[in-house]
Amino acid sequence: MTSPADNSRLRQITDKVEASERLTFDDGIFLDEHVDLLTLGRLANIVRERKNGNLAFYNTNIHLNPTNVCVYRCVFCAFRSDLKAERGYTFTDDMIRERALEAKAAGATEIHVVGGLHHQKDFDWYVNVVRVIHETYPEIHIKAWTGVEINWFGHLTKQPYRWVLQQLIDAGLGSMPGGGAEIFHPEVRAQICEHKADGSNWLEIHRTAHQLGLRSNATMLYGHVEKAEHRIDHLCKLRELQDETHGFQTFIPLAFHPENTKLDYIQKPSGMMDLKVMAISRLMLDNFDHIKAYWIMLGEKTAQVALSFGADDLDGTVVHELIYHDAGAKTPEGLTVTQLHHLIREAGREPVERDTLYRRVIRDGAKWQIGESVLAVNVPAATTSR
Ligand code: V47
Ligand code: SF4
Secondary structure, X not given: OOOHHHHHHHHXXXXXXXXXXXXXXXXXXHHHHXXXXXXXXXXXXXXXXXXXXXXXXXXXXEEEOOEXXXXXOOOOOOOOEOOOOOOOOEOOHHHHHHHHHXXXXXXXXXXXXXXXXXXXXXHHHHHHHHHHHHHHOOOOEEEEOOHHHHHHHHHHHOOOHHHHHHHHHHHOEEEEOOOOXXXXXXXXXXXXXXOOOOHHHHHHHHHHHHHOOOEEEEEEEEOOOOOHHHHHHHHHHXXXXXXXXXXXXXXXXXXXXXOOOOOOOOOOOOHHHXXXXXXXXHHHOOOOOEEEOOHHHHOHXXXXXXXXXXXXXXXXXXXXXXXXXXXXXXXXXXXXXXXXXXXXXXXXXXXXXXXXXXXXXXXXOOEEEEEEEOOOOOOOOOOOOO
């Protein structure tokens, strides 16, 4: 970036960031197309430290993907299976119980549940997954079913989203994960996942969840066929809904992993792109408290650096991850708390274990209890400001 016009534009944007003013769609495009990575990182770090000081959050969690059988054929997905394929699997109640007991023994505070949309399972089967976990380990927070799954349940039951969500809440649902958002723009959705819930359905489902008192996360899948304008449009749509409901907790940019997918001719996003998307997300989503560097997807090294490029959360111990590992992720399937602490401390941040709702976890081995909200705590000043 060398022209005087570009320099003056960057000055205006820097002034806005320093004054906590909102960036426009055009500012986002300018940042994406004209600003170098270190400048993006410096700006994003201002917002990151303003919101979360020097803290970096993680949780003790476990994943459950109860089936990989899916009626949809998203071209970026290596996880799904056809109904009759040999690799298709579906958990029984006993297997679900076993996973919940494993979570209990590990002292997990959260179970993250997502899967395929099985051709032959009715809505009660999905409600039952939540109920079995809840009955086996009532203390665990169940973060389950993406907007795409809720949309499918609406289709199965012919009932409104509000009704579907209420049944799941009654069975023990605690919040919703952010998956299924991909890229909202119809031009992109038509190329990568044309049949599943569209962007407006996804947003409507999260709006309804927030109105019912559920918190949820949001994601964006990048590094495939989308362009800067689609990514910035996606972020602006999330920001608009957050203005209305304040129900989103965390935003998670998800880097596309091409291996074993129909898009395997596309190169995996570079470390430069991962950090750029992280930083721009932090800058555009001024009303989101947290930005997550999902280490499973980024790799531990990039996730660690991302803690200075806008991110304040690494997700968790994550045992039994399949979606990224089926798509070629080389990261381990889980990290210990000691390893997470080491990653965070080496990055110059202070590790804090949180629960799904961003309250401090007070822990004695596998025994734990919930403390106050992390944002209610005096956020310590960072020493790493650049
Ligand atoms: O919606 C699927 C993505 C998502 C691939 O809420 C892929 O805390 C890259 O949403 N390459 C599911 N991405 C995972 C998800 C998530 C992950 C971590 C934390 C949270 C949270 C949510 O994974 C899907 C899709 O966007 N995905 N296949 C792939 N080959
Ligand atoms: Fe099915 Fe989800 Fe994979 Fe799409 S991303 S094919 S909905 S499992």
